[in-house]
Amino acid sequence: MTDKDRQELLKQILKKQETEKLKPTERYEIPSQDMPEQDPVKRRDNVNEVAVGYTETHARLEAMRCLQCKKAPCIKGCPVKIRIGDFVSAISDGDFKKALAVIKENSLLPAVCGRICPQEVQCQQTCTVGLKFKDPTKAVSIGRLERFVADLDKNNESVPAVAVETGMKVAVIGSGPGGIVAAADTRRAGHDVTIYEAFHKTGGVLVYGIPEFRLPKAIVQEEVDTLTKMGVKIVCNFVVGRTRTIEQLMKEDGFDAVYIGVGAGLPRFMGIEGESLVGVYSANEYLTRANLMRAYDFGSGADTPIARSKKVAVIGGGNVAMDSARTAVRLGAEKVYLVYRRTEKEMPARIEEVHHAKQEGIEFHILQSPKRIICDENSYVTAIECLKYRLGEPDESGRRRPIPIEGSEFQIEVDTVIIAIGNTANPLIRQTTPGLEFNKWGNIVVDENCKTSLEGVYAGGDIVSGAATVILAMGQGRIAAAAINDYLAKKKMS
Amino acid sequence: MPHKIVSKRQLSEDVFTAEIEAPLVAQARKPGQFVIISINNEYSERIPLTIANADPKRGTICLIWQRAGKTTTELADMQQGDEIANVTGPLGMPTHIDNFGTVVCVGGGIGNAPLLPIAKALKKAGNKIISILGAKSKELLILEDDFSQISDELIITTDDGSYGRKALVTEPLKEVCLRSEKPDQIFVIGPAIMMKFCCEVTKQFSIPTQVSLNTIMVDGTGMCGGCRVEFDGRAKFVCVDGPEFDGHKVDFDLMMKRLNAYKEQEQQAREQYKKHRCKIGRDK
Numbered sequence: 118m119t120d121k122d123r124q125e126l127l128k129q130i131l132k133k134q135e136t137e138k139l140k141p142t143e144r145y146e147i148p149s150q151d152m153p154e155q156d157p158v159k160r161r162d163n164v165n166e167v168a169v170g171y172t173e174t175h176a177r178l179e180a181m182r183c184l185q186c187k188k189a190p191c192i193k194g195c196p197v198k199i200r201i202g203d204f205v206s207a208i209s210d211g212d213f214k215k216a217l218a219v220i221k222e223n224s225l226l227p228a229v230c231g232r233i234c235p236q237e238v239q240c241q242q243t244c245t246v247g248l249k250f251k252d253p254t255k256a257v258s259i260g261r262l263e264r265f266v267a268d269l270d271k272n273n274e275s276v277p278a279v280a281v282e283t284g285m286k287v288a289v290i291g292s293g294p295g296g297i298v299a300a301a302d303t304r305r306a307g308h309d310v311t312i313y314e315a316f317h318k319t320g321g322v323l324v325y326g327i328p329e330f331r332l333p334k335a336i337v338q339e340e341v342d343t344l345t346k347m348g349v350k351i352v353c354n355f356v357v358g359r360t361r362t363i364e365q366l367m368k369e370d371g372f373d374a375v376y377i378g379v380g381a382g383l384p385r386f387m388g389i390e391g392e393s394l395v396g397v398y399s400a401n402e403y404l405t406r407a408n409l410m411r412a413y414d415f416g417s418g419a420d421t422p423i424a425r426s427k428k429v430a431v432i433g434g435g436n437v438a439m440d441s442a443r444t445a446v447r448l449g450a451e452k453v454y455l456v457y458r459r460t461e462k463e464m465p466a467r468i469e470e471v472h473h474a475k476q477e478g479i480e481f482h483i484l485q486s487p488k489r490i491i492c493d494e495n496s497y498v499t500a501i502e503c504l505k506y507r508l509g510e511p512d513e514s515g516r517r518r519p520i521p522i523e524g525s526e527f528q529i530e531v532d533t534v535i536i537a538i539g540n541t542a543n544p545l546i547r548q549t550t551p552g553l554e555f556n557k558w559g560n561i562v563v564d565e566n567c568k569t570s571l572e573g574v575y576a577g578g579d580i581v582s583g584a585a586t587v588i589l590a591m592g593q594g595r596i597a598a599a600a601i602n603d604y605l606a607k608k609k610m611s
Numbered sequence: 612m613p614h615k616i617v618s619k620r621q622l623s624e625d626v627f628t629a630e631i632e633a634p635l636v637a638q639a640r641k642p643g644q645f646v647i648i649s650i651n652n653e654y655s656e657r658i659p660l661t662i663a664n665a666d667p668k669r670g671t672i673c674l675i676w677q678r679a680g681k682t683t684t685e686l687a688d689m690q691q692g693d694e695i696a697n698v699t700g701p702l703g704m705p706t707h708i709d710n711f712g713t714v715v716c717v718g719g720g721i722g723n724a725p726l727l728p729i730a731k732a733l734k735k736a737g738n739k740i741i742s743i744l745g746a747k748s749k750e751l752l753i754l755e756d757d758f759s760q761i762s763d764e765l766i767i768t769t770d771d772g773s774y775g776r777k778a779l780v781t782e783p784l785k786e787v788c789l790r791s792e793k794p795d796q797i798f799v800i801g802p803a804i805m806m807k808f809c810c811e812v813t814k815q816f817s818i819p820t821q822v823s824l825n826t827i828m829v830d831g832t833g834m835c836g837g838c839r840v841e842f843d844g845r846a847k848f849v850c851v852d853g854p855e856f857d858g859h860k861v862d863f864d865l866m867m868k869r870l871n872a873y874k875e876q877e878q879q880a881r882e883q884y885k886k887h888r889c890k891i892g893r894d895k
Contacts, residue, residue: 315832317652317697325834352612354699356832360635384836386846393841393865395872402835410829411654415876416883420656420681421829422876496868543833545851 231264280307293321302598382543391490396498433537634670643706661725675724719801749774
């Protein structure tokens with residue numbers, strides 16, 4: 118569909134709507150609007166955002182595809198219960214301000230979530246339009262619409278109102294998505310809020326983990342700026358547990374409540390031979406060097422180096438694996454292989470990410486997994502030795518279990534290996550916070566209100582749930598903030 | 612919040628020390644811990660440096676570094692009153708200080724800097740301290756006076772014989788191990804190769820030996836895993852599991868290879884920086 122066709126179609130529909138409402142069958146006939154993207158060949162050489170964003174015409178046409186179902190199955194799929202039908206309807210009317218206001222009732226970071234939420238397994242999974250076409254990619258593109266209205270609010274003019282100062286102090290540990298939401302919501306209630314961040318920059322996984330081409334840093338910075346405008350204090354280079362402990366924050370520094378949102382922490386390795394060779398990275402390290410430390414600008418400003426790889430193997434099938442592979446392409450690798458022990462169907466990555474990765478020339482090696490990493494006499498990686506796998510019966514995750522095929526060893530020649538198989542909990546808070554209860558995996562134990570075993574201490578995100586998503590962390594940040602606000606209100610009364 | 616350089620001194624040709632404002636780190640820090648610094652907020656790399664000393668009252672920490680890569684060269688060019696954008700810490704597990712009995716503290720080159728606070732704490736805990744300090748030449752020996760104040764016995768070696776004994780530190784170390792009063796505990800901090808050979812000596816005598824490792828790091832809080840070493844056949848993170856380890860179980864050969872992973876890029880960055888410095892005449 119050309120831009121002209123699109124404009125023509127919108128004009129026709131708007132004219133029609135002057136006299137009568139669109140019938141569902143007419144809505145089904147509106148073609149689903151693809152996301153305009155940077156050309157796959159060109160984008161291999163830059164770190165600019167791949168998905169360029171909807172135009173007004175795209176957005177209004179896409180919004181008109183929504184049937185405004187009474188049951189609103191989409192809202193049930195949204196972890197923060199955005200009134201989806203209402204904001205989509207406002208877009209189809211061309212009232213973008215209203216649309217954003219509706220979203221912001223429940224989500225503070227629409228520009229982030231519109232980009233990186235896995236909508237296809239949340240709101241869009243249950244969308245009636247998608248079900249009608251028996252194709253989830255034909256569902257109303259709720260995420261793209263969310264992003265569209267969020268991006269219109271470039272200067273983030275809509276700063277949330279802050280209640281009268283309560284004189285109560287809240288410490289938020291970690292400035293990732295959960296911390297941002299918890300800080301905003303407790304600040305809105307009038308508390309004196311300070312965010313402590315271990316890195317020199319705010320945003321957590323949104324800035325060190327998710328690449329620029331998927332989520333521009335400027336967008337995250339705007340969200341953090343909103344916090345500052347609201348009066349939230351931000352302290353970087355502060356490692357809670359090392360610089361100060363939670364006990365010190367509460368007993369000596371006068372904090373009445375603490376939210377722990379430190380994220381997952383330590384990268385998981387496979388435990389195979391050769392994992393500490395030169396050229397083997399955790400995805401965390403590779404992405405942090407490339408994103409936060411801007412290794413892509415090494416030699417023209419940035420000081421942080423990264424391997425000058427020609428052939429890269431990324432191990433894993435999640436979003437982080439896709440991000441790593443696509444980053445390697447942008448850093449100049451000639452060949453990038455994605456090695457995954459199950460099939461594409463079982464990959465935890467978003468379909469969109471898999472699609473983008475393939476477009477950019479990443480070769481998928483499915484039903485394979487490395488057995489050992491091989492090096493030259495200087496300990497530099499030269500190859501990985503893999504085993505082939507087949508799928509057996511479903512395991513506890515519901516996915517079919519990969520079974521190695523004995524004697525199927527073969528080698529892939531590479532100079533860099535990036536291991537993207539998840540994280541384990543960071544032990545820092547555990548080692549330095551007596552009385553705080555953890556489960557056997559090292560994650561903090563909380564109740565349904567995100568309250569921990571210590572009074573006044575709340576937690577959410579990956580340090581509680583293991584590896585999850587940005588929106589889940591945000592959801593927990595919101596629940597915890599509500600509980601903190603309740604707790605502090607009671608504390609003030611007594 | 613930027614960190615002002617309160618004072619700065621050159622200790623030898625390539626070794627510098629500075630007192631830097633970092634009140635929270637100064638308060639929390641214990642022997643054996645380190646900080647991660649970056650000079651400016653946008654493009655600088657993050658490098659780990661051991662805290663040589665701290666003054667909680669003045670709110671300052673003392674860092675000692677060797678001019679080697681781009682960042683340490685840039686740091687050496689900074690002057691009193693200049694500011695460092697980021698200082699994070701204290702990081703790592705503090706040294707386990709105990710009354711072991713007789714302790715040998717072996718320092719090599721710049722390693723004397725992180726070794727000093729540990730030796731001081733060990734002395735305070737009631738240990739007999741035998742210090743062995745090695746350097747390439749007399750000019751490159753640092754902190755001799757500080758060590759002589761806390762050591763029951765001080766042995767100096769230089770590679771070229773310009774001062775003390777002409778030997779590597781392993782020679783006197785072996786002699787001390789052979790004494791009838793065998794040492795109970797050994798601490799070694801210095802270049803990787805020196806720690807490797809010291810550990811080979813002490814292993815023969817089965818004397819527990821702690822080493823402090825300084826690998827390449829990014830975040831310093833366990834998140835990236837770039838600092839990992841092979842320890843007893845398993846990967847350990849220097850930033851959160853260390854920086855101190857039982858030296859008899861560390862794979863030093865692999866660690867040294869990993870330390871050289873960015874040699875080419877480091878050289879490029881250093882040369883670029885030097886060229887740039889000449890152009891803008893950064894000599895205050």
